[in-house]
Amino acid sequence: MIDWFIGLNPVTQALLATLFTWFLTALGAAMVFFFKEINKKVLNGMLGFAAGVMIAASFWSLLSPAIELAEESGMTPWVPAVIGFLAGGFFLWMADQLLPHLHMGLPTNQAEGVHTSWRRSVLLVMAITLHNIPEGLAVGVAFGAVAAGIPAASLAGAIALAIGIGIQNFPEGAAVSVPLRREGLSRRKSFMYGQASGLVEPIAGVFGAAAVLLMRPILPYALSFAAGAMIYVVVEELIPESQQDKNTDIATIGAMLGFAVMMLLDVALG
Numbered sequence: 001m002i003d004w005f006i007g008l009n010p011v012t013q014a015l016l017a018t019l020f021t022w023f024l025t026a027l028g029a030a031m032v033f034f035f036k037e038i039n040k041k042v043l044n045g046m047l048g049f050a051a052g053v054m055i056a057a058s059f060w061s062l063l064s065p066a067i068e069l070a071e072e073s074g075m076t077p078w079v080p081a082v083i084g085f086l087a088g089g090f091f092l093w094m095a096d097q098l099l100p101h102l103h104m105g106l107p108t109n110q111a112e113g114v115h116t117s118w119r120r121s122v123l124l125v126m127a128i129t130l131h132n133i134p135e136g137l138a139v140g141v142a143f144g145a146v147a148a149g150i151p152a153a154s155l156a157g158a159i160a161l162a163i164g165i166g167i168q169n170f171p172e173g174a175a176v177s178v179p180l181r182r183e184g185l186s187r188r189k190s191f192m193y194g195q196a197s198g199l200v201e202p203i204a205g206v207f208g209a210a211a212v213l214l215m216r217p218i219l220p221y222a223l224s225f226a227a228g229a230m231i232y233v234v235v236e237e238l239i240p241e242s243q244q245d246k247n248t249d250i251a252t253i254g255a256m257l258g259f260a261v262m263m264l265l266d267v268a269l270g
Contacts, residue, residue: 052258086224
Protein backbone atom coordinates (compact mmCIF):
# COMPACT_ATOMS: atom_id res chain seq x y z
CA MET A 1 0.00 0.00 0.00
CA ILE A 2 2.79 2.44 0.94
CA ASP A 3 4.80 1.51 -2.18
CA TRP A 4 1.73 2.25 -4.31
CA PHE A 5 1.39 5.68 -2.69
CA ILE A 6 5.11 6.47 -3.08
CA GLY A 7 4.89 5.77 -6.82
CA LEU A 8 2.14 8.34 -7.38
CA ASN A 9 2.60 11.80 -8.84
CA PRO A 10 3.16 14.31 -5.98
CA VAL A 11 0.09 16.30 -6.99
CA THR A 12 -1.96 13.10 -6.77
CA GLN A 13 -0.37 12.36 -3.39
CA ALA A 14 -1.38 15.82 -2.18
CA LEU A 15 -4.90 15.30 -3.51
CA LEU A 16 -5.30 11.96 -1.73
CA ALA A 17 -3.80 13.34 1.50
CA THR A 18 -6.17 16.31 1.54
CA LEU A 19 -9.13 14.11 0.62
CA PHE A 20 -8.20 12.20 3.79
CA THR A 21 -8.25 15.41 5.83
CA TRP A 22 -11.62 16.31 4.28
CA PHE A 23 -12.94 12.81 5.09
CA LEU A 24 -12.11 13.28 8.77
CA THR A 25 -13.90 16.64 8.67
CA ALA A 26 -16.95 14.83 7.26
CA LEU A 27 -16.59 12.11 9.89
CA GLY A 28 -16.61 14.74 12.62
CA ALA A 29 -19.59 16.48 11.02
CA ALA A 30 -21.43 13.15 11.11
CA MET A 31 -21.51 13.42 14.92
CA VAL A 32 -24.58 15.58 14.37
CA PHE A 33 -26.54 12.37 13.71
CA PHE A 34 -25.81 11.28 17.29
CA PHE A 35 -25.70 14.52 19.29
CA LYS A 36 -27.81 17.67 19.19
CA GLU A 37 -25.29 19.75 21.07
CA ILE A 38 -21.70 19.64 22.32
CA ASN A 39 -20.83 20.47 25.91
CA LYS A 40 -19.16 23.90 25.89
CA LYS A 41 -16.14 22.61 27.80
CA VAL A 42 -15.67 19.83 25.22
CA LEU A 43 -15.99 22.31 22.34
CA ASN A 44 -13.41 24.63 23.90
CA GLY A 45 -11.07 21.67 24.37
CA MET A 46 -11.55 20.73 20.70
CA LEU A 47 -10.79 24.25 19.51
CA GLY A 48 -7.72 24.39 21.75
CA PHE A 49 -6.54 21.02 20.41
CA ALA A 50 -6.90 22.26 16.83
CA ALA A 51 -4.90 25.38 17.73
CA GLY A 52 -2.10 23.28 19.25
CA VAL A 53 -1.87 21.04 16.18
CA MET A 54 -1.68 24.03 13.84
CA ILE A 55 0.98 25.83 15.91
CA ALA A 56 3.19 22.72 16.03
CA ALA A 57 2.67 22.00 12.32
CA SER A 58 3.58 25.59 11.47
CA PHE A 59 7.02 25.19 13.00
CA TRP A 60 7.97 21.53 12.73
CA SER A 61 6.53 20.85 9.27
CA LEU A 62 6.80 24.25 7.59
CA LEU A 63 9.03 26.95 9.09
CA SER A 64 11.91 24.71 10.15
CA PRO A 65 12.23 23.03 6.71
CA ALA A 66 11.92 26.46 5.05
CA ILE A 67 14.85 27.83 7.07
CA GLU A 68 16.97 24.72 6.40
CA LEU A 69 16.21 24.86 2.68
CA ALA A 70 17.04 28.55 2.44
CA GLU A 71 20.36 27.91 4.17
CA GLU A 72 21.20 25.01 1.84
CA SER A 73 20.30 27.15 -1.18
CA GLY A 74 22.73 29.89 -0.14
CA MET A 75 19.99 32.35 0.88
CA THR A 76 19.99 34.36 4.07
CA PRO A 77 17.98 31.82 6.15
CA TRP A 78 15.63 34.25 7.86
CA VAL A 79 14.63 36.23 4.75
CA PRO A 80 12.22 33.77 3.07
CA ALA A 81 10.93 32.63 6.48
CA VAL A 82 10.01 36.15 7.59
CA ILE A 83 8.72 37.37 4.23
CA GLY A 84 6.69 34.22 3.54
CA PHE A 85 5.33 34.07 7.10
CA LEU A 86 4.12 37.68 7.04
CA ALA A 87 2.74 37.28 3.52
CA GLY A 88 0.67 34.28 4.68
CA GLY A 89 -0.78 36.28 7.55
CA PHE A 90 -1.49 39.24 5.25
CA PHE A 91 -3.28 36.96 2.76
CA LEU A 92 -5.61 35.64 5.49
CA TRP A 93 -6.15 39.16 6.81
CA MET A 94 -7.21 40.32 3.34
CA ALA A 95 -9.52 37.31 2.98
CA ASP A 96 -10.99 38.20 6.39
CA GLN A 97 -11.77 41.72 5.19
CA LEU A 98 -13.35 40.63 1.92
CA LEU A 99 -15.15 37.31 2.42
CA PRO A 100 -18.37 37.40 4.48
CA HIS A 101 -18.13 35.11 7.52
CA LEU A 102 -19.25 34.77 11.12
CA HIS A 103 -17.36 33.30 14.05
CA MET A 104 -19.07 30.79 16.33
CA GLY A 105 -20.97 32.23 19.28
CA LEU A 106 -21.40 35.72 17.81
CA PRO A 107 -24.67 37.36 16.70
CA THR A 108 -25.26 37.75 12.96
CA ASN A 109 -24.77 41.52 13.10
CA GLN A 110 -21.11 40.91 14.01
CA ALA A 111 -20.35 39.13 10.72
CA GLU A 112 -17.04 40.16 9.17
CA GLY A 113 -16.12 40.87 5.55
CA VAL A 114 -18.25 42.73 3.00
CA HIS A 115 -21.91 43.16 3.90
CA THR A 116 -24.16 40.42 2.58
CA SER A 117 -27.63 38.99 3.01
CA TRP A 118 -26.28 35.43 3.34
CA ARG A 119 -27.95 33.26 5.94
CA ARG A 120 -26.29 32.83 9.34
CA SER A 121 -25.53 29.14 8.65
CA VAL A 122 -23.63 30.02 5.46
CA LEU A 123 -21.65 32.73 7.26
CA LEU A 124 -20.66 30.27 10.00
CA VAL A 125 -19.44 27.71 7.45
CA MET A 126 -17.50 30.40 5.59
CA ALA A 127 -15.51 31.15 8.75
CA ILE A 128 -14.34 27.53 8.99
CA THR A 129 -13.76 27.29 5.22
CA LEU A 130 -11.44 30.30 5.41
CA HIS A 131 -9.12 28.63 7.88
CA ASN A 132 -9.16 25.32 6.00
CA ILE A 133 -7.41 27.01 3.06
CA PRO A 134 -3.98 27.25 4.76
CA GLU A 135 -4.34 23.69 6.09
CA GLY A 136 -4.83 22.26 2.60
CA LEU A 137 -2.10 24.51 1.23
CA ALA A 138 0.34 23.35 3.91
CA VAL A 139 -0.21 19.67 3.06
CA GLY A 140 0.13 20.32 -0.67
CA VAL A 141 3.34 22.31 -0.25
CA ALA A 142 4.78 19.57 1.99
CA PHE A 143 4.26 16.91 -0.70
CA GLY A 144 5.58 19.26 -3.37
CA ALA A 145 8.73 19.78 -1.30
CA VAL A 146 9.34 16.03 -1.16
CA ALA A 147 8.97 15.73 -4.95
CA ALA A 148 11.33 18.65 -5.45
CA GLY A 149 14.05 16.64 -3.70
CA ILE A 150 14.46 18.94 -0.72
CA PRO A 151 16.71 17.22 1.87
CA ALA A 152 14.82 18.81 4.76
CA ALA A 153 11.52 17.35 3.49
CA SER A 154 10.45 13.71 3.71
CA LEU A 155 7.43 11.75 2.57
CA ALA A 156 6.90 10.50 6.11
CA GLY A 157 6.92 14.10 7.33
CA ALA A 158 4.35 15.14 4.72
CA ILE A 159 2.16 12.17 5.68
CA ALA A 160 2.55 13.08 9.37
CA LEU A 161 1.39 16.61 8.59
CA ALA A 162 -1.68 15.27 6.74
CA ILE A 163 -2.47 12.95 9.68
CA GLY A 164 -2.09 15.81 12.18
CA ILE A 165 -4.33 18.13 10.17
CA GLY A 166 -6.83 15.30 9.72
CA ILE A 167 -6.93 14.55 13.46
CA GLN A 168 -7.79 18.14 14.30
CA ASN A 169 -10.34 18.24 11.47
CA PHE A 170 -12.46 15.60 13.19
CA PRO A 171 -13.48 17.74 16.19
CA GLU A 172 -13.58 20.74 13.87
CA GLY A 173 -16.25 19.07 11.72
CA ALA A 174 -18.33 18.38 14.82
CA ALA A 175 -17.77 21.95 16.03
CA VAL A 176 -19.42 23.17 12.82
CA SER A 177 -22.32 20.76 12.32
CA VAL A 178 -23.57 20.35 15.90
CA PRO A 179 -24.02 24.11 16.58
CA LEU A 180 -25.83 24.42 13.24
CA ARG A 181 -28.21 21.66 14.37
CA ARG A 182 -28.74 23.52 17.64
CA GLU A 183 -29.71 26.61 15.63
CA GLY A 184 -32.55 24.73 13.97
CA LEU A 185 -31.12 23.14 10.83
CA SER A 186 -31.96 19.52 10.09
CA ARG A 187 -29.34 16.87 10.87
CA ARG A 188 -28.80 16.27 7.14
CA LYS A 189 -28.29 19.96 6.34
CA SER A 190 -26.03 20.44 9.36
CA PHE A 191 -23.88 17.51 8.20
CA MET A 192 -23.74 18.78 4.61
CA TYR A 193 -22.65 22.24 5.74
CA GLY A 194 -20.11 20.77 8.16
CA GLN A 195 -18.39 18.51 5.64
CA ALA A 196 -18.54 21.22 2.94
CA SER A 197 -16.28 23.42 5.06
CA GLY A 198 -13.44 20.93 4.41
CA LEU A 199 -13.87 20.66 0.64
CA VAL A 200 -11.54 23.59 0.09
CA GLU A 201 -8.60 21.58 1.46
CA PRO A 202 -8.16 19.26 -1.59
CA ILE A 203 -8.32 22.30 -3.88
CA ALA A 204 -5.71 24.20 -1.87
CA GLY A 205 -3.58 21.04 -1.53
CA VAL A 206 -3.40 20.41 -5.28
CA PHE A 207 -2.65 24.10 -5.90
CA GLY A 208 0.17 24.10 -3.31
CA ALA A 209 1.85 20.96 -4.66
CA ALA A 210 1.60 22.12 -8.29
CA ALA A 211 2.92 25.60 -7.49
CA VAL A 212 6.01 24.20 -5.75
CA LEU A 213 6.77 21.80 -8.62
CA LEU A 214 6.42 24.53 -11.23
CA MET A 215 8.36 27.16 -9.28
CA ARG A 216 10.88 25.31 -7.07
CA PRO A 217 12.79 28.47 -5.99
CA ILE A 218 9.69 29.74 -4.18
CA LEU A 219 9.53 26.70 -1.89
CA PRO A 220 11.02 28.35 1.26
CA TYR A 221 8.56 31.20 0.78
CA ALA A 222 5.65 28.80 0.12
CA LEU A 223 6.35 26.78 3.28
CA SER A 224 6.59 29.96 5.36
CA PHE A 225 3.47 31.38 3.70
CA ALA A 226 1.43 28.35 4.75
CA ALA A 227 2.83 28.66 8.30
CA GLY A 228 1.94 32.34 8.53
CA ALA A 229 -1.59 31.71 7.28
CA MET A 230 -2.12 28.96 9.86
CA ILE A 231 -0.78 31.04 12.75
CA TYR A 232 -3.07 33.90 11.71
CA VAL A 233 -6.06 31.56 11.96
CA VAL A 234 -4.95 30.28 15.38
CA VAL A 235 -4.46 33.73 16.90
CA GLU A 236 -7.40 35.46 15.20
CA GLU A 237 -9.98 32.71 15.54
CA LEU A 238 -9.25 29.45 17.36
CA ILE A 239 -7.69 30.77 20.57
CA PRO A 240 -10.19 33.62 21.14
CA GLU A 241 -13.16 31.30 20.51
CA SER A 242 -11.79 28.61 22.81
CA GLN A 243 -11.18 31.16 25.61
CA GLN A 244 -14.58 32.89 25.53
CA ASP A 245 -15.87 31.13 28.66
CA LYS A 246 -14.54 30.94 32.21
CA ASN A 247 -13.16 27.42 31.74
CA THR A 248 -10.02 28.59 29.94
CA ASP A 249 -7.92 25.77 31.44
CA ILE A 250 -9.75 23.21 29.28
CA ALA A 251 -8.85 25.06 26.08
CA THR A 252 -5.26 25.55 27.23
CA ILE A 253 -4.82 21.86 28.05
CA GLY A 254 -6.36 21.01 24.66
CA ALA A 255 -3.81 23.26 22.93
CA MET A 256 -0.93 21.63 24.82
CA LEU A 257 -2.17 18.15 23.86
CA GLY A 258 -2.64 19.17 20.23
CA PHE A 259 0.87 20.59 20.05
CA ALA A 260 2.32 17.45 21.65
CA VAL A 261 0.44 15.12 19.27
CA MET A 262 1.57 17.02 16.16
CA MET A 263 5.15 17.27 17.42
CA LEU A 264 5.17 13.55 18.16
CA LEU A 265 3.86 12.72 14.67
CA ASP A 266 6.33 14.97 12.91
CA VAL A 267 9.42 13.98 14.88
CA ALA A 268 8.61 10.26 15.08
CA LEU A 269 7.52 9.86 11.46
CA GLY A 270 9.43 12.66 9.79
